[in-house]
Amino acid sequence: MKYSCLFLILFSLSCSESELRTVELSGVNIIGKWQLEATKISPGxxxxxxxxxxxxxxxxxxxxxxxxxxxxxxxxxxYKIEEDGISIRFSETNNYRGSLQEGKLILGFIGCIEECSFRYMRIN
Structure with missing residues (x-):
């Protein structure tokens, strides 16, 4: 019995709150894999x-x-979920903002003068 209590204590310590939470964007859990299915890149x-x-x-x-x-x-x-969408930061100059539209994740490159959008579909 005392080993089972020790196991439960160790198990609860190994799972942090952030690992167990879901992250929602527009009511959809964003956690998981999304694959690029289309781009919209404008040369002008x-x-x-x-x-x-x-x-x-x-x-x-x-x-x-x-x-x-x-x-x-x-x-x-x-990444960070905000009231108006999601922001993703890879580096000082490689950042994206996005939202969910009709079940698709639409990301746009911050700093792009013309249209620079990327559409992802959930695969997992």
């Missing part, structure tokens, strides 16, 4: 979405970290 005029095959995967973790894989530049950053 109006553009529409262009489909992407085998796009980069972005994974939101419950501890506030985000990882991008399956792309040219694998990155680790941090």
């Amino acid at each position: 005029g109006p553009v529409d979405w262009s489909n992407v095959t085998d796009g980069a995967v972005i994974e939101f973790k419950p501890n506030g970290f985000v990882e991008v894989s399956n792309s040219e530049n694998e990155q680790i950053g941090i």
